[in-house]
Amino acid sequence: MSIDTAPRATPRNGVDIPTLFATLDAVRAAPAAAHFQFRATNQWVEGTHSRSTISDFFGVGEERAHAREFVFQADHPAVLVGHDNGPTPVEFVLHALASCLTAGIANIASARGVTLTEVRSTVTGDIDLNGILGLQDVRNGYQQVAIRFTISADAPEDVLREIVQQSRRRSAVYDVITHGVPVDIEVEVA
Amino acid sequence: MSIDTAPRATPRNGVDIPTLFATLDAVRAAPAAAHFQFRATNQWVEGTHSRSTISDFFGVGEERAHAREFVFQADHPAVLVGHDNGPTPVEFVLHALASCLTAGIANIASARGVTLTEVRSTVTGDIDLNGILGLQDVRNGYQQVAIRFTISADAPEDVLREIVQQSRRRSAVYDVITHGVPVDIEVEVA
Numbered sequence: 001m002s003i004d005t006a007p008r009a010t011p012r013n014g015v016d017i018p019t020l021f022a023t024l025d026a027v028r029a030a031p032a033a034a035h036f037q038f039r040a041t042n043q044w045v046e047g048t049h050s051r052s053t054i055s056d057f058f059g060v061g062e063e064r065a066h067a068r069e070f071v072f073q074a075d076h077p078a079v080l081v082g083h084d085n086g087p088t089p090v091e092f093v094l095h096a097l098a099s100c101l102t103a104g105i106a107n108i109a110s111a112r113g114v115t116l117t118e119v120r121s122t123v124t125g126d127i128d129l130n131g132i133l134g135l136q137d138v139r140n141g142y143q144q145v146a147i148r149f150t151i152s153a154d155a156p157e158d159v160l161r162e163i164v165q166q167s168r169r170r171s172a173v174y175d176v177i178t179h180g181v182p183v184d185i186e187v188e189v190a
Numbered sequence: 191m192s193i194d195t196a197p198r199a200t201p202r203n204g205v206d207i208p209t210l211f212a213t214l215d216a217v218r219a220a221p222a223a224a225h226f227q228f229r230a231t232n233q234w235v236e237g238t239h240s241r242s243t244i245s246d247f248f249g250v251g252e253e254r255a256h257a258r259e260f261v262f263q264a265d266h267p268a269v270l271v272g273h274d275n276g277p278t279p280v281e282f283v284l285h286a287l288a289s290c291l292t293a294g295i296a297n298i299a300s301a302r303g304v305t306l307t308e309v310r311s312t313v314t315g316d317i318d319l320n321g322i323l324g325l326q327d328v329r330n331g332y333q334q335v336a337i338r339f340t341i342s343a344d345a346p347e348d349v350l351r352e353i354v355q356q357s358r359r360r361s362a363v364y365d366v367i368t369h370g371v372p373v374d375i376e377v378e379v380a
Contacts (some may be wrong), residue, residue: 014236042288046204074289089290098232099264100279141365175331
């Protein structure tokens, strides 16, 4: 999730640039339109297996819904005492990071008049499970995350590198997972 | 992803407690077994739409694969100039958090001899898109995340609240998104 404010260009890369800039103009005129709330509901299935549903959100002043409801499973693999009904929760964090930076790259490239042929990435997260196992005093989460992009486009290497940097500077997920965010937990016993 | 070290109990909640404790004993004897690397590969499709594949990982000293390959789309909704082929990247962060804390609750409850009837949660993330739009000096990511659990089980309220707290204390995703993690970005131009 990242867009840019460079000079206007014709639509490319599947990005509707006129609408992108019209959205920017609309939010500039009414900044509260940019206040969004995203949501997921989760239901435990059994063991480490649960299922989340993502359907509605709030934005541009009103309740909205995705075109359809999205449902995702999460679980642990057998080696982590689960049944592998879905990726682990920490793997979804990697998908979130790669997809956020990639969407930004496409939007920014389009705004700068660059036509992309391919954007691929591999993202890795190293984790020492002695933390969550309570066996050693190491952090519970990833110790480091690395993402490597391969990009083909009709622009010189320095232009493409700067597009990736601008995507990083405007990425919501990059911000969350590099800087952290306060999380409030409430429990209701039914 | 969270387990606990309380007294052993019979299997419940779909959690294989003997295997869980055998895993703990094995890692205690050979701590390097707990070094894992998780991975996702992402391919841009068009506009803000991309697709991630999650299949292999490293752990317990060797390369491993999930029971099957998992594929996920991400996109923006129309109001954010996308085509809604999947949730936004930031919504996957909410799924990751809810599923990680829920897996921990199930493991810890099982280890403590508590049988769960239901664990549901709703997780919300508030975000001011003036950040990613570059229109105001606000952060790009969520400003706050809140998760509300509803739990039914055969234990008193204080026991259930303590199980949730222990899950929080041992959650990989909670750690990543509250404390942040370094992210290294490399770009190869093809």
